[in-house]
Each structure stands twice: as structure tokens, then as C-alpha cells.
Amino acid sequence: MSAVRPPAAPAPDGGHILDLDDLGVVFTTETGTVRAVRGVSLHVAPGETLALVGESGSGKSTVALAAMGLLAGNARATGRAVVDGTDIVGADEEQLSGLRGKTVSMVFQEPATALDPLTRVGRQIAEVIRNHRRVSAADAAARAVELLRRVGIPEPEQRARAYPFQLSGGQRQRVVIAMAIANEPALLIADEPTTALDVTVQAEILDLLRRLAAETGTGVLLVTHNMGVVADFADRVAVMYQGAVVETGSVEDVLLRPSHDYTKRLLSAVPRLSVSEAAGGGDTAEPAGAGSVGAGSVGAGSAEEPAVELTDVSVVFGRGKQAVHALRGVSFAVRPGETLGLVGESGSGKSTASRVALGLVAPTAGSVTLFGADLARTRARARRALRAGVGVVLQDPVASLDPRMTVGECVAEPLRVHRRTLSGRERESLVGDVLDRVRLPREVARRAPRELSGGQRQRVSLARALVLGPRLLVADEPTSALDVSVQEAVLEVIGELQEELGFACLFVSHDLAVVQQFARRVVVMRAGRAEEQGLTSATLLHPETDYTRRLLAAVPVPDPIVQRGRRAERLATLAAGRTEEQG
């Protein structure tokens, strides 16, 4: 990192603020014991940021909690986790209370639930101060306001009196950070601090954490699955796989010249945003594979009538003062054989738009045409018949499949609805065929959904969506609950099947890199409007609106050198904008 850090105070344990030595964690569950972490040895020096990366289940969060002494009651830690000279493993609650919030602090993933909902945020910050210092309530409150100002909350005096629910997700995370830095800890542990946030908010929070760490020389242990965040923030990286560290090194070495097989596979699965103004160097991906699928069908596609078309659609939930305008005059069309990507941040209306296309939400104004038929003017029976041509894959792999059915019953459900004359054997053979197509063994038909992994479940959803041979596939964040390696496999299957079957695809995602790889055309949504739309290759490389430009600039790319350039550029643009406003 380029920031100049103040010289670190000498600390015990070879100058490390955190020293993990052969750390192991075992969970006792009702079905047996699970070794979540095995033989992890790591260290964090004052002023440096160590990123702990890995996929879900790799044990990275467990390591972070073990270093705080915050493991759940059914977990047992072995080995040593030394923070500033105190071994956390085996320390009693009194010792730990003295350390937490003073020497070592933590920022959590979920800002929505991390704060006490019934206590004003200023008070919650003041509490952390008064846990460790003998100051009056008034002094602590004043200091809390000061901290809120420092973490960039506007009007901190008023905001200190707010309850958590009155703040946005990003502001809540800033409050959690204010609590964490209240006593200027020597070590900050951040567990997926930006995962629940939109990409622009993520960039701001990362900037804030970086600035605070640099100002105070705090060592940071950053737990994340996002390689872009790693490239943006970390000095060193440790890669975890199945409870053990498989590779450690400088951020440049690990991200650009990985040595372990797992790291290599992981990095190759990360979707990369291609950027026109990339500051050279690095191996930024060439405009990606699946895009060519759409490109191949351009000629045929544009002539045909759209599979689904939204014309000037508005959706208002509620009425009167509480009315929420979820969509305001949105128009787009998806043509046979092409993929239309719908991107935007939370609350942009992208999910509502997909639900309108599915007929689950009726538009307040405007019209929806499905396979050439205006849905508002179609009788219920005909509408249901039309819907036989629609396949759906939704985000949550757990909620998407009925837990009381077998996989086979789930996949066969559309057949039971629309092709009632089929015999049991015919149905079975069609289910088997479609399972083949999504590359699941036919035997899974007899299994229960919960026996499958997340990626397998999403492929079952895909099989159900495809079993009737649909003309339109609506995929609402189909891979955002999945690890990158699994995401890549699922996207690959969708892409290949689209090429083979020629269905239209409406692809909703918050991930610009994924959309760039997967969709031929894109609609950028913002606050219920279609901010900008066009060919992905044009819109996401040379955006026309400031908003899309800002959105793209906020996406961290998993290349530390490129990302450093992008960050500098983004901050410069921001600063310029600010001077303009003032001037």
C-alpha cells in the first residue's frame, strides 16, 4: 500500500499484534463433531492488512471469531491465538471483556442486525468507550458524536440520537465501525464488512476502513470472499480451503502469481469486469465468452417478436403518503435467443421488474406483453397456458425447492401442471433427460433437496425451469448465493443450454462483472427507472450516464495493480466533483 504509516509501537511476539499458532476449532453438533479449522498459523503486524480469503465453509469466519474469543458455545478452540500478548484460547470472560473493544475490535457482515434496535446509536458507541475508560456519560456522548463525524456520518449530533432502523445499511456499518475504533484498538477484525452492501457503498466503506487503519497504525484482519476487495485493501493474503491455510503471500503474489492449485482455480473462476480505461498491465479478461452466444443470434433475434416486453411500466406499492414507487415508466424487451441483463443496486427496482415480467406483480400503469399477448387483456386460462413457456430460477437455493418433495417431484411439477396426460413413466424419462442436460446424475431425482449442495440445487431449479422447453427463462440473481467456482459452473450450463435451445433470458443481477460476461444487452436500473440501456459491450465499457460510470468505477477488480489505479482515479473524480460543488 502506498499510504505512509506512522511507525508502529513495538509489540510482543516478534512485533505482531495478532499471532495464530496451530489454531484449531471443533464444533460439536447434534450429528457429530466437525473440525472447522485445522492447524492455522498466521500473524498480523501493526499497520498491515492481512486478508483471509476462501469460499463458504472454508473456516475463515471461524478463525476471526476465535481470535475475538467469540466462538459459539458448541465450539472448542485448540492451539494459540495471541492478541497483544494475551492468549485468547483459554482466557476467561473477564480478561476477554477487558481486551475486546480496547485492544481488538470487530466489524461484522450484517449491519442490519449488528446494532441493538432499541438503543440510540450514540449511546451504543458511548457504551464501548465507557467499558474501558473512566469518563463521564456526557464526555462519552460527545466523543461518540466526534466518532460519528470521523466515520463520515452527516449531521452527527442529530444522528447520534437516531435508532439503528432510521439509518441506511451503509450508515449502520459506519456506526459499527465507529464502535470498533472508539478506543483506537491495535487490531481490527473485519468479517465480510461490505458483503451485505451495494457496490458504491462498499467502495466508501473500504475507503473509510483504509483511512482509519492508516491514521492509527491499526493492524487489520480482513475476512472476505471477494477477490476485488482483497486487491483493493490487503497487503498480504492467506487463502483458506476446508479449514486449513493453503497459501500465504503478498497480495501481488497471491492474486497475480498464485502457486497453489486451489488458489489458481479459485481466481480463474472469479468473473472479471473488463474496463476500457483500465490503467494497463495485469491480466484483465478479454470481453468474455458467454457474450458471444448472444452475438451469434443477433441477426435472427432482432427480427422476431420479443418473448417478453415491458412498455412504460410503473409499479406503486401502497397508497397515500406511504406509497412506494418501485418502478417508474420502465420499458425493455427480451428477444428470442438473447440474454438481457438487468443490473442495479438494492432498491433500484430490478427484482420488481422481473416479477412484473413473470406476472407476479401487476403493473400500476403500462403494459406487459408475453409471447405477443398483452397480459392485461388475456383471460386467466389463456394466461396460464402462456406461462407454460416461462422458466424461472430465483436467488435462494434453499427456498426455491419445496423441502417436502423429492428432486424428481420438484422438476416434474411443471409437467403435472401443463401436460396432465403424461404417464408416470413418460414423466420420469423427461425428468431424467432434463437432469442430464443440467449435468446432474439421474439418481438425484429420488433425493431430497436438502441433501444437495447450493450449486446442485440451483441446477435442479434450472432443470425445473427447462423441463417444458421454455421460450423465456427469467433468472433473478440465480448465482448470487453461490461461491464463485459454483457460480461459474451454473452460468456455463445456462449459457450452453441457451445456445442449444434458443430461449430468451432475462438475467437479473447486482454483479456487473457477471452481467458483462453473460448478457448481450443490459438495462441499468436506478431508483425505479431504467437509467441506461444498450449492448453490454458498449454500455458497460463506455457508459453514457454518470451513474453507470460511478457504478462501474466502484467495482473492485481482483488485480491489485489495476485496482490501485482505478481507486486513485475514482477518488480523484470524487474530489473534483466535490470542488465543483463547492465552487
Add this chain to the structure above:
Amino acid sequence: MSSLTSLDTPAVQPELAASNTRLAVRRFLRNRLAVVGLGVVVFFVLFCFVGPLLYSTDQTHTLLQQVNESPSGAHWLGTDAVGHDELGRLMYGGKVSLIVGLSAGVLATVIGTLWGAAAGYAGGWIDAVMMRVVDAGIAIPALFILLVVSAITTPDLSGLVLILGLISWLVPSRLVRAETLTLKNRDFVLTLRATGGGHARAITRHILPNSVSTVIVAATFQIADAILLVAYVSYLGLGVQPPSTDWGGMLSSGMTAAYSGYWWLIVPPGLAIILVVWAFNAIGDGLRDAFDVRGRA
């Protein structure tokens, strides 16, 4: 397919392989109170239905030569004011209490489930009207309604079951409605609706099967409450007519005798009621934890 498939988690995670039901049974059996409760219920069912075969007594004739006798070798729990053997009467009355309680509890759950599921699935103003009806029902305390009914009529056993069922379906209807509201917005139901599946299929194939555990837990608590309510029925003057009786009837007719020191006329039926109601509550508690559903605390 790329080599990455190998990174996808192994097909079957061993800890998940045990079926839902087996897991629930295992969790239930680990709850000691619930297992004891189950034992108590089994004991009382055997006691009331098999007991009279082993311990035969005359429960129809008035036997004035053996009135209010204290427990002895001949009458293990003594005799009551008309000379009936108290232990035999406990079996005899228990039959009525258990049958009426079980049927009324199940009836209430069935009504409540249908009402709650209909309101929750329909939503909108239908839901609002249906739930106001439930509010109105809850606003009138059950004991007050029972007492009004007792002033109007004296029902037979099936009438009693009907009355008890009709006044206690409100709480399960609220639980099932809440469950239906969440289920109808679950992704698998949305997917079905979006691809042209009908309401009937959504309700019969998805919503009802997935509410089964909630309904079972609700039914267990409902049975406990119904047995308790049956115990109030005789006290309020609605009880079954002599020479038939139930535990509540035994208890309320023994109350005056209690001041004369005839403890054996109130302690056994009182304990029987407490034990059985306690047992059903403990079972309900265990089932709720085992199925991991929300119900009453």
C-alpha cells in the same frame, strides 16, 4: 463442464443425510420432559381404557352402605358420596375427559387450520375481515361463553365437543394464517405461480404439507387446553349427566366434601387433570423444538 465441478461440495453431506423425520424424532427423544409427558399420556390411556378390565367396579348403582369411605384394601382410593369406588370412577371419568378433550382439540385445530389457511392465502380484505372475526371471538373469554351456554342448554357429549371446538379454534387459526402468509411468498410457490400453476396446487401440494408440523404442534397444545376446558365444564354446570362423569365433574362434586376432610375425593381427579394436561403441554413443547417451528412459548 469445467474442472471446477470438483469444487462443488460433495453430493451428500453425511450430517444432512438423516431424514427430517428421523432428526425430529431424535431431538424429541432427547427432550426428557417431553418423553416423560409421552409416558404419562400412554399410562392414562391404558389406565382409563384397559384399567376397568383389570379393576372392575360398579359405577351405576347407588351403594348407600359404603359412602365416603376412606382408602382401604377393598377400595384403594376410597368411595364417594353415593358409594362409587373412587379408583374405578377415576378410570370411568377419565374416558370421558380424554375422549372429549382429544376430539374437541382436534376439531378446534381442523377449524382453525382451514380458516387460517384460507385467510392467509386469500390476503387483502378477505383476510382482514376473517381476522377481525377471530379478534371478536378472542375478545369474549371462553369461560363466559360456556357459562352463557350452560344457562341456555345442557348438551350431550357430541354437543359438548362441538361447543368446545367452536370456542377454541381461534388461536390455531392465527398460527396457521401466519405460516400460510410466509409460505405463499416462498420462492417455490412463486415459481409455481409464475409458470402457470393454479391456486389449488399451491395450497394442496405446497402450503398444507409444509404447515403440517405447525399444525401438529398446535393440535397438541390445543388438546391440552381442551382437556383443561373440559375440567371447567362441570364446574360451570355444563357437565355430563350422572351417573356418567368426567374428572372435572368428580373434582367439582368433591369440592364441598373436601372441607369435611375427604381428600381422596379431590386429590386423585385433580392430580389426573394436572398430569394429563401437563403431559400434553410437555409433548407439544418437545414437538415444537423437534420440528423447529414457531408456536406459543
Add this chain to the structure above:
Amino acid sequence: MSTYSFLIRRVLQALAVVLLVTVVVFCLLHALPGGPARGILGPQATASQITAFNHEQGLDRPLPVQYVYYLNQLVHGDFGMSYTLNEPVSQLITERLPKTLLLTVLSAVIGLLFAVPLGVWQAVRRNKPVDYVITTLSFIAYSTPVYFLGLILVLVFSQVLPWFPAQAPQGNSVGDILAQPQGLVLPVVAGAATMVAVFSRYMRSATLENLGEDYVRTARAGGTRPRAILTRHVFRNSLTPVVAMLGYYIPVLFGGALVVEQLFNYPGMGLLFWTAAQSSDYPVLLGCVLVISIATVTGSLLADVLQRVIDPRVKAGRS
């Protein structure tokens, strides 16, 4: 939603519920075999006597007309005359209601004072012997018919140990009742027992749920000590759902009061109701049911308002 429009909406809802209750009560009145007349004139009354009575009371007019007439009377505070006590029902109720409210509020407050700490204690000592003992005891208390519990209390604390009178205090006003506090002990204990059982369970599960929340982890990460987390954060958060349950519990409290008043001969509405049931005094019965329902609806309205006061999120309409 503003407090103002919330109150208006909530009051309208409550009125709708009360209106529904009047329909139920009206239907009950006419569900009587032979109508109200048979009940009043007795089983020996002849058909002509009944017809004459019905005509005299306006009971031969169409039901909707009678319902509107009935509602109009209610709005003017006219609940009819008691058949047996020769007094207007409204006057009987006005005299008795405050005494019943005294008994129920006392039972509820004392019940909560025991239930809340017990529930928290159980949650903190989850699955320890204390938890099992209190759980077992509260299940037993819940499973005991109130009249049986009352009987045992009288036998033990009045007959065997002559500590408290077996009879509740008598008198026309709340002041008279409060002048003899020792007579209130057994009725209040009998009324509060179920309350303790139910609400210690609620408090236990609410506390357990909150102990598992993320904000507890945040507080621990900030070095807040376990006891302070419990008293400053978890306790308040656990109390809100329990307050909401209070609204639902009011009918049970009144049901309990009915039995307790009869058992201890306490001169409240429950006893009035009981006597009316024995003598088929329908105007009194139905008047009481209506008033109790209004009290219940008002009580749950108050619980809602109270919840808005404690929990700022409810006020913002996003609980």
C-alpha cells in the same frame, strides 16, 4: 404512520370488533330455545304466554329490526333491566366492574413481577436444574384448573394454617375492598398463578432468542460485560414481544376472575355473571359479555399503544 392516524385506525378496528361481538351476543340471545321468553317465563310457560311476552317486549319483529333497536339501546347505555335483581343492568355493571378490574390488574401486575425475572433467570441458566424445575412448576401451574388451585389454597392457607380468610373482602366500592388487604391475598394468588406460568415461558423464550441475536455479539466485541448486556440490551428487547402478548392474554385474565370471584365470593362482575347464569338472567349475562369484550378490546389496544411507546420501530411501521 403518525401516532394520530395509527390511533384512529386502531380505534376503528376495535369498534369493528365490538360491533361483531354485539352480533354474536344478539345471536346468542335468539339462539335460546323458545327465544328469551322461555328462559324468563320458565319451562312451564304456555305458548300463548310466550306469544304475549314476545309481543310486549317487541320480540316478534324481524330480527334485523330488533338488532338495530338493540344497538340503539346499547349506544344510549341501556343494557335492559335485570330479570331477577330489579335494577338496570348498566347500574349493576357500573358498580361491579371497578372491583373486577382491581382484581385482574392486581393479579396481572403481581404475576408479571414474578414471571419476568423468573423467565430471564431460566434463559440465563438454560438447561440447568433451575430451568428444569421452574419449567416443570410453570407447566404444573398452567395445567391446574383455577378452581382446584383456589380450593387447595383455601385448604392449606385458611383451614390448616389460619393465615388468610377464605372469603374475599366485601363492600360496594374499591375502597372498601382495599381496606381489607389480607382477604385479597388468596384470590390474587389464585388469579396470578397461570399468569406467572405463561409469562415466565414467554419471557424465557424471548430472552433466549435475543441472547442469540447479532447485536449481543457486537456488544461483546465492544467489551461490554455479560451482565450489562443482559440488563442494558437483552432485557428491553425481550420485553417488547411480551408486552404484545399481554393484549392477547386479557380474555384469559377475565376468565380466571370469573372463577376466582365465584370461589372466594368476591363481589365483582364475575360473581354477578355467575349468579345471573344460575337464574337465567339474560340481560345481565349479555350485558356482562359485552362489557368484558369491550374491556378486552380496549386492553389489547392499550397493549398496542404501550408497544409503540417502548419500541420506536413499531411507530415507524417496520417491526
